[in-house]
Amino acid sequence: MSENDRMYELEYPAPGIGDGIGGVPLVIALQGYADAGQGVQQASQHLLQALEHNPVATFDVDALIDYRSRRPGVTIDRSRLTGSEDLSLTLHRLEDSAGHPFLLLEGPEPDLRWNAFSRAVTELSTSLRVDRSVALYAAPMTVPHTRPLVVSAHASDPTLVADLQRWESRMIIPGSAALRTELSLSSAGVDTVGLTAHVPHYIAASDYPEAAYGLLHAVEQVGDLELPLRALQTDMEKVRSQLAEQVEESGEIGTVVAALERQYDEEMARMRRRRENSLLAPGENVPSGEELGAEFERFLAGMSGDSDSEGSDGDAGTDPSTGTGDPTDGDRDA
Structure with a gap:
C-alpha cells in the first residue's frame, strides 16, 4: 500500500466517471488560501447543490489539517454541547447540465503534507483519465463593485486561456496546496488552468456571489461545460442592491x-x-x-x-529574347 493510498479512501462501488473514450475535466476548489468574498467556497457549494453528485474519494483530514490554525466551530446550545463542524476534503463526480461528467475536488486547503497531497491528487487524476484541471482562486483587489468582475487566468499552455485576461508580468506569490497540485498535474501531462476572480478589497470579508459566478462562467469556457448559474445571478442582484444602498447613504x-x-x-x-x-x-x-x-x-x-534580378532584366546589353548579347548589335553590324 502506497503513501497516497493511506491519504485517501476510495468509495466502493466507484461511480462511473466517463464513457471510456475521452478525458474528464477536474475542478479544484480548495478554501482558505485565496478565497476573497468566499468566491471559491460559494462556487463549490453551488455546484454540489445544483447538480447530482457522488463521492469518488475522501481524504484523511486528520493527516492534512492543523486544527489549531483552522478550528472547527462547536455549537453550545443552552450550556450543552450539541455538535461540531465537520471538515471534509472530497473528490466528487458530477454531471453538467448537458450530462457531461466532470470531477470536483472541494474542501479546506491542507495545512500539511502538500507534496504528498499533490502526488495523491495526481495519482487519482491519472487513474480517472483527467485531461484538464481548473483551479479556482479569489483575491482582494483595488477594483470597484460597479464595474464588470475581472477573472485573470494562467495555464500550462497559454492558448488554453487566449480569450481570458492573463497576467502580464512575472510575479512571485505565496504558495498553496492548489498551486502545488497544479504543478504536479502539469508535470504528469495534464493541461492545467488557474482562474483568479478580482474581488473588491472592501468586500473581501463578505459573501460576494459575483466572484463565484465569474469563476464558474470561466470554468464553462475553459472546461467545455454547461453549468446552471441562474440562482447565482439572483444572489448577485441582491448584493448589488445592498451595495448601492450603502454607497448612496x-x-x-x-x-x-x-x-x-x-x-x-x-x-x-x-x-x-x-x-x-x-x-x-x-x-x-x-x-x-x-x-x-x-x-x-x-x-x-x-x-x-x-536587385540582381532587376538589374539583369533592365541591362541594355541583354537581349530579352535570347538572354545574351545586345539587341542593337545586329543593326550596328549591318
Whole structure:
C-alpha cells in the first residue's frame, strides 16, 4: 500500500466517471488560501447543490489539517454541547447540465503534507483519465463593485486561456496546496488552468456571489461545460442592491468607489490600446533577438537577390529574347 493510498479512501462501488473514450475535466476548489468574498467556497457549494453528485474519494483530514490554525466551530446550545463542524476534503463526480461528467475536488486547503497531497491528487487524476484541471482562486483587489468582475487566468499552455485576461508580468506569490497540485498535474501531462476572480478589497470579508459566478462562467469556457448559474445571478442582484444602498447613504464610501472607478477605466483603456496596437496575433510570443536578427538577414538577402534580378532584366546589353548579347548589335553590324 502506497503513501497516497493511506491519504485517501476510495468509495466502493466507484461511480462511473466517463464513457471510456475521452478525458474528464477536474475542478479544484480548495478554501482558505485565496478565497476573497468566499468566491471559491460559494462556487463549490453551488455546484454540489445544483447538480447530482457522488463521492469518488475522501481524504484523511486528520493527516492534512492543523486544527489549531483552522478550528472547527462547536455549537453550545443552552450550556450543552450539541455538535461540531465537520471538515471534509472530497473528490466528487458530477454531471453538467448537458450530462457531461466532470470531477470536483472541494474542501479546506491542507495545512500539511502538500507534496504528498499533490502526488495523491495526481495519482487519482491519472487513474480517472483527467485531461484538464481548473483551479479556482479569489483575491482582494483595488477594483470597484460597479464595474464588470475581472477573472485573470494562467495555464500550462497559454492558448488554453487566449480569450481570458492573463497576467502580464512575472510575479512571485505565496504558495498553496492548489498551486502545488497544479504543478504536479502539469508535470504528469495534464493541461492545467488557474482562474483568479478580482474581488473588491472592501468586500473581501463578505459573501460576494459575483466572484463565484465569474469563476464558474470561466470554468464553462475553459472546461467545455454547461453549468446552471441562474440562482447565482439572483444572489448577485441582491448584493448589488445592498451595495448601492450603502454607497448612496455614505459619501465617504461613494468617494472611494468613484476613485476606484476612474482607476479601473484608465487601466481598461490602456489594455485596449495595447491590444489594438499589437502587431502580434493572439497567443503569439514576442520573437527573440536571435530570431529577429535571422529574419533581418533573410530580408536583406532577398532584397539583394531582387536587385540582381532587376538589374539583369533592365541591362541594355541583354537581349530579352535570347538572354545574351545586345539587341542593337545586329543593326550596328549591318
